[in-house]
Amino acid sequence: xxxxxxxxxxxxxxxxxxxxxxxxxxxxxxxxxEKIHAQIAGKRILVIGGAGSxxxxxxxxxxxxxxxxxxxxxxxxxxxxxxxxxxRSREAPLAVPDFRTLPLDFGSPAMERFLMxxxxxxxxxxxxxxxxxxxxxxVYSVLQMIDVNILKACRLMSWLxxxxxxxxxxxxxxxxxxxxxxxxxxxxxLMEHVALSRAxxxxxxxxxxxxxxxxxxxxxxxxxxxxxxxxxxxxxxxxPAGVRRYFISLAEAGKICLLAATCLPDAYVLIPRLxxxxxLRNLQSIATAFLEFNGYRAQYYQRESDAxxxxxxxxxxxxxxxLVTALDTSGEKPFEEFVGVGEQTVEVDMRALTGxxxxxxxxxxxxxxLRQAQRWIEDPAQPITKxxxxxxxxxxxxELSHRETGRKLDDRM
Numbered sequence: 001x002x003x004x005x006x007x008x009x010x011x012x013x014x015x016x017x018x019x020x021x022x023x024x025x026x027x028x029x030x031x032x033x034e035k036i037h038a039q040i041a042g043k044r045i046l047v048i049g050g051a052g053s054x055x056x057x058x059x060x061x062x063x064x065x066x067x068x069x070x071x072x073x074x075x076x077x078x079x080x081x082x083x084x085x086x087x088r089s090r091e092a093p094l095a096v097p098d099f100r101t102l103p104l105d106f107g108s109p110a111m112e113r114f115l116m117x118x119x120x121x122x123x124x125x126x127x128x129x130x131x132x133x134x135x136x137x138x139v140y141s142v143l144q145m146i147d148v149n150i151l152k153a154c155r156l157m158s159w160l161x162x163x164x165x166x167x168x169x170x171x172x173x174x175x176x177x178x179x180x181x182x183x184x185x186x187x188x189x190l191m192e193h194v195a196l197s198r199a200x201x202x203x204x205x206x207x208x209x210x211x212x213x214x215x216x217x218x219x220x221x222x223x224x225x226x227x228x229x230x231x232x233x234x235x236x237x238x239x240p241a242g243v244r245r246y247f248i249s250l251a252e253a254g255k256i257c258l259l260a261a262t263c264l265p266d267a268y269v270l271i272p273r274l275x276x277x278x279x280l281r282n283l284q285s286i287a288t289a290f291l292e293f294n295g296y297r298a299q300y301y302q303r304e305s306d307a308x309x310x311x312x313x314x315x316x317x318x319x320x321x322x323l324v325t326a327l328d329t330s331g332e333k334p335f336e337e338f339v340g341v342g343e344q345t346v347e348v349d350m351r352a353l354t355g356x357x358x359x360x361x362x363x364x365x366x367x368x369x370l371r372q373a374q375r376w377i378e379d380p381a382q383p384i385t386k387x388x389x390x391x392x393x394x395x396x397x398x399e400l401s402h403r404e405t406g407r408k409l410d411d412r413m
Contacts, residue, residue, distance in 0.1 A: 049128030051079035057254030107152030169205035214246030
């Protein structure tokens with residue numbers, strides 16, 4: 001009964017965010033079930049960053065296909081423990097003979113040693129990333145983002161090649177990689193270039209694919225997840241005014257990633273068929289519905305001081321403070337898109353998804369950026385500013401138009 005109530009709550013909240021009662025990609029999963037089974041059943045699978053929201057959701061979709069080995073690497077040991085509990089608590093037994101979780105940094109010497117000690121993998125799925133625009137607040141955070149999203153991915157692919165390669169390699173991207181305006185989006189676009197162009201290695205994988213998709217409702221660290229935490233802590237909620245965004249559920253995110261990893265042609269990016277006229281969702285409306293679901297009427301405020309001052313009185317009256325802010329922080333896009341300049345969509349035998357063939361960058365420009373980024377990280381004496389990083393990224397990504405306003409999310413409640 002408790003599990004049913006939890007599932008019902010999650011389902012309702014997810015539907016409020018996405019505007020859909022049904023899983024958008026269930027039909028595509030059913031239509032391609034045999035193909036997915038052929039790629040997963042009895043195979044050796046390695047999932048990097050598998051304890052995060054999207055990695056965990058993908059593992060939930062993947063395990064019923066019966067891989068022979070499933071090894072999950074994540075530096076967050078607490079989330080790994082939760083993943084194990086989730087998988088072991090399902091009614092159906094975990095049908096994976098060799099299931100292991102490892103609290104490793106996927107770019108560390110310990111990770112290299114682990115890979116060298118293992119038989120080769122049939123599929124590697126990489127979800128490790130700094131994925132929030134909030135994380136580009138200063139040059140030190142940006143360097144960490146570049147290291148995790150790009151350089152460590154290069155290192156991983158080189159190690160896989162050294163070991164003898166893999167049958168397939170999947171790396172999750174983001175809609176923010178299409179015509180990026182943030183350093184985070186640009187870092188994920190560069191990650192696409194590194195993987196899909198095979199810029200650092202030539203024999204890492206037989207098939208290399210990726211996926212871009214919308215905001216994942218209630219995923220860790222997301223705005224909606226933050227509302228849940230703020231409500232638990234009795235803090236005012238916040239939402240940007242007049243902003244509409246595309247949303248998918250965690251289960252839908254898992255399905256996209258599994259379909260992209262097993263059913264796409266080489267060097268393709270999978271994207272959802274979402275339409276602005278019916279799928280864009282108003283964030284303020286979602287916040288209002290979220291509060292109503294939790295038994296409160298939204299009380300709107302324009303100033304942080306008022307929202308904090310009135311918190312106790314609003315709660316006592318059955319209301320909850322909702323701070324409405326301007327969308328004026330650096331790197332934020334006023335709208336979302338999945339296809340960049342010069343890219344085109346191609347049918348990939350899916351009803352709710354379509355493919356984007358990889359559009360190459362200039363290989364020497366990418367190589368120069370990788371060398372420079374490595375120097376910035378390894379040599380503290382190297383001069384560096386955020387504008388220098390953006391300039392170096394733009395030399396590879398001509399469509400980058402960084403939006404710098406001087407305001408950061410950390411400046412707000």
